[in-house]
Amino acid sequence: MSNPLLTKWKSPFGLPPFYQIKPSHFKPAIEESIKRAREEINKITENIEPPSFENTVEALDYADIRLNEISSVLFNLNSAETNSEIQAAAMETSPLLARYADDITLNRNLFSRLKEVYNKQSSLRLNDEQKMLLKKTYRSFIRGGADLDEDSRQRFRQINEELASLSLEFEKNVLEETNAFFLHITYKADLEGLPDGIIEAASEEAKSSGRNGWVFTLHYPSYIPFMQYSAKRHLREKIYRAYSSRAFGKKENDNRKIVKKIVSLRREKAGILGFSNYAEFILEDRMLNSRSMVMNFLEDLYHASRKYALRDFEDLSLFAKKNGHKGLIQKWDWAYFSEKLKKNKFDIDDEILRPYFKLEEVEKAIFKLATDLYGLHFEQRDDLPRYHEDVKVFKVTASDGEHLSILYLDYYPRKGKSSGAWMTAYLDQYILNRYDRRPVISIVTNFSKPLSSRPALITHNELTTFLHEFGHALHGMLSKCHYRHLSGTNVSRDFVELPSQIMENWAYEKEWLDLWARHYKTGKKIPAELIDRIKESMVFNEGYACSRQLGFGFLDMAWHTIEDTSIPDIEIFEKKVMKKTELMNHIPGSNMSCSFGHLFSGGYAAGYYGYKWSEVLDADAYSLFSKKGIFNRDTANSFRKNILEKGSTAEPMELYKKFRGKEPSVESLLKRSGFR
Ligand SMILES: [Zn+2]
Structure with a gap:
């Protein structure tokens, strides 16, 4: 056949x-x-x-x-x-x-x-x-080395190959170090503060390794809740120390040499192509396209947020003291007290909100939002081919009936599905011989499943994720470009999160939630004061969170702008760079760089700033919706014509200015974060 x-x-x-x-x-x-x-x-x-x-x-x-x-x-x-x-x-x-x-x-x-x-x-x-x-x-x-002479080309290829294997080795070391440690608890009293679900998972983890009691690991689903909820300070300290010293100065799996080698090879590679450092090479095709633009951005945000970071630290210290904590707040105390303080201030958690977010209704509401903003219509077409029977298929049309896209929605976890949530394209949009090839887009998530006793109810966080991925999907579905390499979400990395993040804003709008969020049993509207609390909790800990992201951004830029060939001691270098953003004492023996996969095995080298930059863009862009109305057709139409349809057919800054009438400013983000 x-x-x-x-x-x-x-x-x-x-x-x-x-x-x-x-x-x-x-x-x-x-x-x-x-x-x-x-x-x-x-x-x-x-x-x-x-x-x-x-x-x-x-x-x-x-x-x-x-x-x-x-x-x-x-x-x-x-x-x-x-x-x-x-x-x-x-x-x-x-x-x-x-x-x-x-x-x-x-x-x-x-x-x-x-x-x-x-x-x-x-x-x-x-x-x-x-x-x-x-x-x-x-x-x-050019960036791939096409214009180099034979000798440089040889060296260039060699560097690329070496970098590829160093990244893999870096990643392998972090993983092995993550797997090597576990915290074995045998006294029930040591589980104080931990939620039932977490205890159950720890007991299963213990059983799977033939142990009695409970086992906690350095993997996120185990590590994070342990730090948030464990009332046993000495155990939090123990697991924190293990986590923060992964691949640093160990007998095996030591990443110190690898970090130095990667940094130096990247610098050499950039040099061969004529750049003064690796950051300049990476930033060449970014929206913030020079080292100084990125540094100015990080510095401005640092100065605007510093006092709020210090305030968050004061608040937390005071709260901890009131709750019997003695001495300084250390790094293993932050998540624990912060979780308690949040509960104390806002009294919301996933379970209070979940009944108002029935997935079926959320889907309808998000489609309706796309109808109100962009005139889109969604027709379910499960007669069309799909890769799994649980996947829903929709035909998406414009207000005039023109076919725009096919959209797959794949909601629940399954064996064979990766964790997390993402948008992807099966077919990109392009025009060939006047034929407009419309795209095929898919949103894949791992939302809370229906139970035998109730339909699928998602958390507020999952609602935000849905909106985020739906924003990426709109960018793909509405694309109107000629060339495949420029269409849809094929845009610069520090621009691609604008269409997605802007959608998240609606999750905090009373005007939108009021339209559809009803208790799945009683049919009662979501209470106004509950929405208020969601909105208020948005700024909680923002000073601290911003400071942390900025610290990573500065560290990233420092490693990738090194101009000196002698690479210094990793611990001293990192400590010096991150000092200005630290709120708590440095813990000797801990190190971020040696396990910072984003920089040394992922694709975020000289790009970590992009997380905060995307927030600047989405807050600044959304402020126009806030001003003109969150369902305003003119604003939406301009966002569509200037950004969603355009892919990479023009420079992102030009596209942005056409929509917003000006360059993005950091003001709206500062306001949204509670820094104004
Ligand atoms: Zn995204």
Whole structure:
């Protein structure tokens, strides 16, 4: 039988043929489509016509559409509905895809054609979108080392390979150190303060390792609640010390040398490409596109928030003292007293709010919000192909009936689904030969399941997550771009969270919640004072939280702007950088850098500031909705036309200014955080 991935997808809306696909189809389909894509690339390089925008840049954008679609299906399923065969297919094809991508970047003939187009662009009469595609494509080649001489190229490749394996080693060390420690409790009295569910999980953990009593680990679902709830201070200290010294100065799994090596290789790599440091290299295609812009941003926020961080610390110290705490607040005390203080001040928790957020009603409410803002309509179409029977499928249309997108909603945890929540695309939007390929978008979450006694009721936090992912989905679904590499959520990393985070604001709006949030049993409206308390609790601990994020941001920038070749002692370096944001005493033997995966094994190097920057953007953008009305069609329309439809077809700052009429300012975030 022929491979269904390779034949034309005949399902309505070109949906992937989920029912026909078998895991064994992926590898041959990817190999075959790599071959076909290479043939397309050869057509470009062997073209006897002189290089033009159309026959080179545009042709490159379209060359591997099918390959991209097939690998999207594989990797999306590997996250949402995997098994050992799909995992194997993903593992086996990843190196093939990496090699294919490298071969394109380092293809000399291709690059020389691209360069020729780039150099003569002023004579080409390109529109703005074409200019962006040219700029982005050219830049990605340059950043991939295409324009280097042979010696530098060799070294460049070597550095990339070395960095890839160092990151893996870093990650492996952190994981092994995380797994190596456990806190074994055998006296019931030592469980004081811990909620039942956490105790139950700890007892299961103990059983699974053949122990009696309770076992707590350094993994988040165990570590975080232990720090929040355990009344036993010496045990909190013990587990904190273990957590904060992972991979630091140990006999095995020591990341000190690896951090130094990564920092120095990154610096060298940036140097080869002509940048003075790694941060300048990373920031080149970001919204905040220089070291000084990022540093000014972090410093401004630091000065505006410092006094509130100190105030949070005072409040907490006072509260702890009143509750019998003696001596200084140490790092293992913060989460514990902060949880108690929050309960004391606002008296809300997940269980009080949950009955008002029946998932079925939440879904309707979010769709209705999209109707009110953007005129969208959602029609459930479970007759269409889907990858699991629990997944809901919707056809999304504009107010004039025009087809916009297919949307998958996949709510509940399952064996084979990764944890967390995310939005992804099965098919990207693009226009080819005047045909507008509408996207296929999916939202995957792990929400609280229905129980036999009640329907699915989600927490306020889950409601916020839903809105967040729905914001990303709107960015994908409403895309109106020509080129695949510019469309939908293919935007700069410090811009991509604007459409998602802005949606979270509605979760705190009385005007919206009032419309639909009803107790699932009594049908009573959510009480106004409960909404007030949710809103008030938003600013709780914001000074402390901001200070912590800024500390990480400063540390990130410090490592990636090192200009000196001699890399200093890690402990001293980190302590010096983070001193200004610290509220509590430094604990000797603890170290952040050696287990900071975001910087050394994830993709956040010189980008950690992006978390706070995205908040600046969303708060500033939302302030226009607050001012003009949270259902205001004109504001929504402008957000759609200038941001949601535009992908990367213009610089993010330009898009933002068109929507907001000005550059973003930090003021709205300061206000929302209670710093004004
Ligand atoms: Zn997001």
